[in-house]
Amino acid sequence: MTQKAPAVLTGRHFMNGDVACAEGALAAGCTFFAGYPITPSTEIAERMAQRLPEVGGIYIQMEDELASMNCVLGAAWAGRRAMTATSGPGFTLMQENIGLGIITETPCVVVNVQRGGPSTGLPTLPGQADVMQAKWGSHGDYEVIAYAPASPQEMFDLTVKAFNAADTYRLPVFVLADEVVGHMTERVVIPDASAIPRAERPQPPFPPGEGLLYQPLDGALVPPMPPVGEGYAIHATGLTHDERGYPATSAEVHDRLVRRLRDKILRNADRIIEYEEYLMDDADVCVVSFGSSARSARHAVNAARKRGIRAGLLRLITVWPFPGSHIAVLSERVKAFVVAELNLGQVETQVQRFSTRPVLGAHHGGGEMLTPEAVLNAIEEAS
Amino acid sequence: MAPAERIADAHPLDRLLRSDRLPHIWCPGCGLGPIMNCYVQAMLDSSIPLERHVIVSGIGCTGRVPGYVNIDSFHTTHGRAIPFATGLKLGNPDLEVTVFSGDGDLFAIGGNHILHAARRNIDLNVICVNNFNYGMTGGQLGPTTPRGAITSTTPYGNPEEALNLVHLMAALGAVYVARWSALHVRQLERSIARAFEKRGFTFIEVLSPCPVGFGRPNELGEGLDEMRLYRLECVVDDDADLADCAIDLRAHRPLVLGEFVDIERPVYGEWEA
Ligand code: SF4
Numbered sequence: 226m227t228q229k230a231p232a233v234l235t236g237r238h239f240m241n242g243d244v245a246c247a248e249g250a251l252a253a254g255c256t257f258f259a260g261y262p263i264t265p266s267t268e269i270a271e272r273m274a275q276r277l278p279e280v281g282g283i284y285i286q287m288e289d290e291l292a293s294m295n296c297v298l299g300a301a302w303a304g305r306r307a308m309t310a311t312s313g314p315g316f317t318l319m320q321e322n323i324g325l326g327i328i329t330e331t332p333c334v335v336v337n338v339q340r341g342g343p344s345t346g347l348p349t350l351p352g353q354a355d356v357m358q359a360k361w362g363s364h365g366d367y368e369v370i371a372y373a374p375a376s377p378q379e380m381f382d383l384t385v386k387a388f389n390a391a392d393t394y395r396l397p398v399f400v401l402a403d404e405v406v407g408h409m410t411e412r413v414v415i416p417d418a419s420a421i422p423r424a425e426r427p428q429p430p431f432p433p434g435e436g437l438l439y440q441p442l443d444g445a446l447v448p449p450m451p452p453v454g455e456g457y458a459i460h461a462t463g464l465t466h467d468e469r470g471y472p473a474t475s476a477e478v479h480d481r482l483v484r485r486l487r488d489k490i491l492r493n494a495d496r497i498i499e500y501e502e503y504l505m506d507d508a509d510v511c512v513v514s515f516g517s518s519a520r521s522a523r524h525a526v527n528a529a530r531k532r533g534i535r536a537g538l539l540r541l542i543t544v545w546p547f548p549g550s551h552i553a554v555l556s557e558r559v560k561a562f563v564v565a566e567l568n569l570g571q572v573e574t575q576v577q578r579f580s581t582r583p584v585l586g587a588h589h590g591g592g593e594m595l596t597p598e599a600v601l602n603a604i605e606e607a608s
Numbered sequence: 609m610a611p612a613e614r615i616a617d618a619h620p621l622d623r624l625l626r627s628d629r630l631p632h633i634w635c636p637g638c639g640l641g642p643i644m645n646c647y648v649q650a651m652l653d654s655s656i657p658l659e660r661h662v663i664v665s666g667i668g669c670t671g672r673v674p675g676y677v678n679i680d681s682f683h684t685t686h687g688r689a690i691p692f693a694t695g696l697k698l699g700n701p702d703l704e705v706t707v708f709s710g711d712g713d714l715f716a717i718g719g720n721h722i723l724h725a726a727r728r729n730i731d732l733n734v735i736c737v738n739n740f741n742y743g744m745t746g747g748q749l750g751p752t753t754p755r756g757a758i759t760s761t762t763p764y765g766n767p768e769e770a771l772n773l774v775h776l777m778a779a780l781g782a783v784y785v786a787r788w789s790a791l792h793v794r795q796l797e798r799s800i801a802r803a804f805e806k807r808g809f810t811f812i813e814v815l816s817p818c819p820v821g822f823g824r825p826n827e828l829g830e831g832l833d834e835m836r837l838y839r840l841e842c843v844v845d846d847d848a849d850l851a852d853c854a855i856d857l858r859a860h861r862p863l864v865l866g867e868f869v870d871i872e873r874p875v876y877g878e879w880e881a
Pocket of ligand 1: 633634635637638639640669670739743744817818819820821822
């Protein structure tokens with residue numbers, strides 16, 4: 226199909242987070258979406274269904290989330306920038322094949338617009354309780370990259386980043402949004418197409434028939450990703466495999482493989498991790514938050530300052546890899562941490578691991594936004 | 609061996625097999641070898657360049673086939689070969705994508721996917737190796753296990769009705785449906801070649817001996833004995849009523865083989881063109 230509309234809608238818009246996420250994907254060059262509708266992510270699928278045919282891309286509504294995830298993996302191998310979007314229960318169904326994406330090093334983007342769980346939980350209401358599911362949902366040892374947007378603008382920006390990180394490090398990358406951010410409508414500025422950053426997959430420097438397809442290129446930890454259909458005779462398998470890609474189910478090969486899968490993220494963590502600090506220079510109490518909760522946390526920090534408490538905010542833009550060493554550095558400076566999140570303490574346990582100071586939670590199980598008052602109370606208690 | 613005695617330097621299929629991976633892991637008497645051979649031969653004979661052929665499987669014994677074929681090959685998760693292949697094919701329509709997987713993989717855990725891929729008429733070839741059980745997992749009940757058969761999870765005999773795969777796939781609108789056995793290598797090869805030619809969702813069922821998982825508990829003997837059974841009991845009837853084509857290996861009723869469906873139907877996405 227010929228292109229009927231631009232992929233990059235350069236300009237100022239008033240759009241909700243889910244739509245901004247879809248536009249971010251299109252701007253990043255995503256031409257393939259396979260998904261299954263689930264609230265509160267559905268508008269992403271609907272927008273993609275409308276927009277992808279306009280830009281010559283493919284939208285397919287699969288029979289379930291397991292199919293969606295696999296379809297995305299197949300399309301990624303076919304050379305597409307591909308993505309799916311879901312919510313907690315659908316994310317769960319995708320987990321086995323997220324594991325397949327991890328071990329076959331398949332770049333793609335998985336958006337989880339979180340709602341309250343477990344199970345059907347609170348289908349239309351917010352939650353942020355899939356933080357640990359994003360990290361540990363599949364089986365085996367692996368590391369992930371998960372971005373946590375706090376605004377429709379970040380739904381756009383971080384979706385672009387997720388595609389670039391996926392291609393750079395060759396894995397499924399998560400946009401871990403939440404219902405509030407997905408359904409909130411705000412101004413979104415979309416830059417010129419030329420200003421959208423683009424990272425490419427590492428390509429084999431050798432012709433078909435030569436070289437080892439799973440041998441990382443000199444010094445890097447990410448192997449080249451040959452295109453399908455050009456004679457490389459790729460073998461990709463969910464089994465533990467050697468540098469040829471052949472199944473080799475020994476403890477030694479397995480350890481080598483999973484260490485590399487882990488290290489390609491952890492050794493690049495400084496390049497991947499992003500956070501934003503607000504009033505942290507002289508802070509006694511550091512509020513750690515992410516996503517929609519960080520908006521309430523920011524209000525609470527301002528309110529605390531008015532009451533004379535030196536509070537600051539560390540807003541996590543990547544929740545995974547977790548900025549543990551930065552927490553450790555901060556804990557030398559601050560008196561206490563408050564972790565503000567819409568779950569019963571998933572990021573709090575992470576902060577505890579790296580902090581030598583007291584860590585308090587400002588929690589809500591989900592169903593409504595975390596209020597600034599709840600965070601302020603915790604700040605007062607901590608100060 | 610002295611060079612004068614050498615008949616050929618290489619087997620004609622060598623370049624399509626990852627000979628550095630041989631010997632394969634399959635049991636003696638298993639039907640997978642000849643079936644893979646038919647696929648490889650059909651690829652060689654097809655007018656489609658070899659680099660455009662792609663094979664995708666789920667897991668289990670049949671799932672290992674992509675690991676031995678020297679083309680772009682994907683060994684995915686249990687039951688998910690078809691959606692993976694759907695992404696590959698839609699992502700790059702120039703590829704000739706064949707899903708080569710087992711009956712359990714495609715019709716139990718993957719049942720939902722094959723149903724919808726056939727309904728949508730995704731341009732995929734599906735070769736389903738039916739050995740009536742979960743071979744690699746140790747011979748358990750599967751969706752094609754005939755009623756009454758003994759497996760490691762039906763020690764008193766299978767109480768379930770088996771799926772009639774060709775009937776189901778025809779009903780779902782597959783544009784090509786055939787059934788052969790691992791003994792019918794010429795017919796199978798021709799059918800695979802026909803599937804390569806067809807646009808749309810094609811389905812070929814291949815009855816295959818699994819002496820270890822299924823033959824032994826059901827007193828079918830060794831692989832060779834099951835091949836002998838196919839020689840004695842199989843009849844070719846392209847016009848058979850598919851509703852009557854359920855398989856019961858012990859009933860001594862004919863096993864109906866043939867090319868049952870060969871039709872045209874709009875392929876997924878075609879209406880857009
Ligand atoms: S278990 Fe059965 S299907 Fe598997 S390799 Fe052995 S004979 Fe073949």
